[in-house]
Amino acid sequence: MKLIRNILSTIVVCGVLAGCTDLDETLYSSVGTQNYYHTALDVKRVVYRPFEHAYWTVTQFHTPQELTGDQLITPQRDGWWDDSGVWRMLQYHQYDQYAPYYTHIGGMWVAGFQGVGECNFVIEELARLNPNDFGLTRADFNNFTSQARALRAWFYIKLFDAFRNIPIWTDFSKSLPKDIKQAPPTETFRFIEKELLECLDPIEQKQSLGSQSNVQGRWTKAGVAALLVRLYLNAEAWIGEDRYDDCAKYAQRILDGEYGPYKVEDRWDAVFDWNNDTSDEMIFGFPSSGGYTYWAYQQETHWCTVPHNSNKYFGDIKCKAGTHNSQFACSPSYDLYGKLYNYELGMTVNKFRKYPDDCRMVKYRNLGNSRREGMFVYGYLEYQEGGKTKRLTATGQNYTIYIRDAVGLFHDLAPTQWPNNKESNLSTGDHNSGWHFAKYPFYADSDEGQLESDYAEIRLPEIIYSLAECKLREGEIDAAAKLLNTVRRRYYPEKNYSTVLYAPEGKAELDMDEMLDEWGREFLAEGRRRTDLIRFGKFSTGRWWDKNPDADDHYQIFPLTTQVLNTNSNLKQNPGY
Numbered sequence: 001m002k003l004i005r006n007i008l009s010t011i012v013v014c015g016v017l018a019g020c021t022d023l024d025e026t027l028y029s030s031v032g033t034q035n036y037y038h039t040a041l042d043v044k045r046v047v048y049r050p051f052e053h054a055y056w057t058v059t060q061f062h063t064p065q066e067l068t069g070d071q072l073i074t075p076q077r078d079g080w081w082d083d084s085g086v087w088r089m090l091q092y093h094q095y096d097q098y099a100p101y102y103t104h105i106g107g108m109w110v111a112g113f114q115g116v117g118e119c120n121f122v123i124e125e126l127a128r129l130n131p132n133d134f135g136l137t138r139a140d141f142n143n144f145t146s147q148a149r150a151l152r153a154w155f156y157i158k159l160f161d162a163f164r165n166i167p168i169w170t171d172f173s174k175s176l177p178k179d180i181k182q183a184p185p186t187e188t189f190r191f192i193e194k195e196l197l198e199c200l201d202p203i204e205q206k207q208s209l210g211s212q213s214n215v216q217g218r219w220t221k222a223g224v225a226a227l228l229v230r231l232y233l234n235a236e237a238w239i240g241e242d243r244y245d246d247c248a249k250y251a252q253r254i255l256d257g258e259y260g261p262y263k264v265e266d267r268w269d270a271v272f273d274w275n276n277d278t279s280d281e282m283i284f285g286f287p288s289s290g291g292y293t294y295w296a297y298q299q300e301t302h303w304c305t306v307p308h309n310s311n312k313y314f315g316d317i318k319c320k321a322g323t324h325n326s327q328f329a330c331s332p333s334y335d336l337y338g339k340l341y342n343y344e345l346g347m348t349v350n351k352f353r354k355y356p357d358d359c360r361m362v363k364y365r366n367l368g369n370s371r372r373e374g375m376f377v378y379g380y381l382e383y384q385e386g387g388k389t390k391r392l393t394a395t396g397q398n399y400t401i402y403i404r405d406a407v408g409l410f411h412d413l414a415p416t417q418w419p420n421n422k423e424s425n426l427s428t429g430d431h432n433s434g435w436h437f438a439k440y441p442f443y444a445d446s447d448e449g450q451l452e453s454d455y456a457e458i459r460l461p462e463i464i465y466s467l468a469e470c471k472l473r474e475g476e477i478d479a480a481a482k483l484l485n486t487v488r489r490r491y492y493p494e495k496n497y498s499t500v501l502y503a504p505e506g507k508a509e510l511d512m513d514e515m516l517d518e519w520g521r522e523f524l525a526e527g528r529r530r531t532d533l534i535r536f537g538k539f540s541t542g543r544w545w546d547k548n549p550d551a552d553d554h555y556q557i558f559p560l561t562t563q564v565l566n567t568n569s570n571l572k573q574n575p576g577y
Helices: 002-017 040-067 083-091 103-128 138-163 185-200 221-233 235-239 244-255 268-272 348-353 460-473 477-491 494-500 512-522 529-535 562-566
Strands: 282-286 382-385 388-391 455-459
Touching: 040 083, 040 103, 040 138, 040 282, 040 455, 040 529, 103 138, 103 562, 138 185, 138 221, 185 221, 185 235, 221 235, 221 244, 221 282, 221 455, 221 460, 235 244, 235 529, 244 460, 268 455, 282 460, 348 512, 455 460, 460 477, 460 512, 477 494, 477 512, 512 529
Parallel strands: none
Antiparallel strands: 282 455, 382 388
């Protein structure tokens, strides 16, 4: 957590270095880059400034990743959350209709390349400075440069995944050059790969278990190797090259401890909890701290994952990160007759129900002293007020909320009742529609750990699951199953192992469909579902709830918005748009 204060202090010089939202920002200060640097701390502030921007961009990429997939939805709620149909556009893959001005798609491009520009600046500044002038060593500078290159590669992976046809920009200027051209996807892939491979040697390494807080918020050898795992795992989907062997190689090196020691937490929520900067499951995380920076809290992990006005249920009455707002819910498992849907995809909660006694299925509840239980928010949300037990009501509506695993106009209906209107889609929901989720805790105002959770960008289970998928694709089913079981054990009581663990350690069967479901359970709402669906060949062809298959696969990458195209006549629209 200490690093966050250093990162945040760099905002003071944001205009000198590169604007958070405008790379063409006018310089009003007399302090320029030639006379800014006086101490080692000045250098470090410049190096870590792009990390603050990177943390902010998580929210830009999350919504297009998740709402285009099968697990999360944004139903309208008695007039809330319709917003002229933009959420339906994402759900139904109708990007063409909103592409000219749609902020979520254009926001990925702008935020990503702003980050690339900030990293370019750091790399060039370090190249002209002398480490001896600041009591630093050449090895320190090599590590700093590798930090910036690794972060730039992280930005490029995000952009590459979203748009595929993107420019390679490595020279700093105050904005993305107006005449730059898009590189072929294979060239961009090779560029990212080369950057990461060259960062591995000079970048720092975590030294021991229990020392994660010493490197939190910085790239390490394991973090860089994890980005290579991501790159190689998706190579076939991105450029048509099978690189699963390379994916498996680097995943195995991470698991063998070659790049530092890590381990899976015994408690599933430990890596999301208020003190997760100490978690050995965390490979890379963005530091958060109450009163300083908590970007993701204000969107994906706080504002938008639970019902509006649910502060009363959680006890965070002061709304330090803003009031809650119910943008994200789980895709429903039941129709409005109370019958289970029969879709291969979606049905998010039912995928968890498949294995009994999953501890994540316990209803979310704060236990006091910065502890909680459960991951889902459903049913009545009760709280104490004036010595009485009350139930949360819908904001601006005269009905009590009872959250269901279905989408419809329930209003005041009892939990066992179903509405006469059987139309269930994104346009027909209310505040009862769709289970909510809480991966990160919503602790009460009185709890020490409120707003302290770091954002878990890369967790060790991602490496385990990537290796398992590679082995499964090679027909090594038992080896894949054993890898997955090392994580899955923590979710179920030991008495259930014989039925919930994958064979040969249990009776559950593992195949590619189950592998995709398991990716969904482990990484629900962690900003990767679209990518996983594409890799498994389900994104365009699959059907879930009210989403029909696409006419073709060009929706697997997003269009360039009109604003982006208008900045540079050399940029070409992606195929199909």
